[in-house]
């Protein structure tokens with residue numbers, strides 16, 4: 001199963017709901033909420049959540065690119081869906097490898113591929129945040145951002161304030177425009 005989404009192109013200025021994204025990418029609501037936790041910004045924080053197509057494409061591209069440069073803390077490189085992903089929290093196990101260093105193993109939250117990497121204290125902190133039902137999306141992102149050295153321009157773009165005031169208006173006209 002490939003979940004790299006490379007063949008799917010959303011319209012940059014089209015507004016999509018979470019349900020639209022689920023249908024288009026063939027993923028669960030859980031996956032969309034994982035994207036939000038991992039930094040995908042919605043338009044205005046209101047429900048139903050709305051997303052600009054350009055933002056979604058930027059987010060997915062940044063995640064693919066991170067696997068070639070440097071992962072954020074808490075992220076694994078999944079060899080199956082070729083993205084930087086969170087583990088399914090229930091699947092996560094940390095055990096000492098042969099050399100004694102802690103090895104994290106689990107299942108990709110996107111495609112159920114097996115993922116593993118040597119983990120640091122900072123990774124463990126993010127795992128704890130992921131496992132805690134009281135963790136807010138913002139505090140999780142704070143934890144993920146503590147990335148020494150890895151400069152990622154796409155990620156910086158994502159961190160900029162995002163004004164989506166018109167998106168809800170555009171959303172009301174959704175029936176008039178093609179989804180892709």
Ligand SMILES: [Zn+2]
Nearest residue numbers: 078081108111
């Ligand atoms: Zn995967």
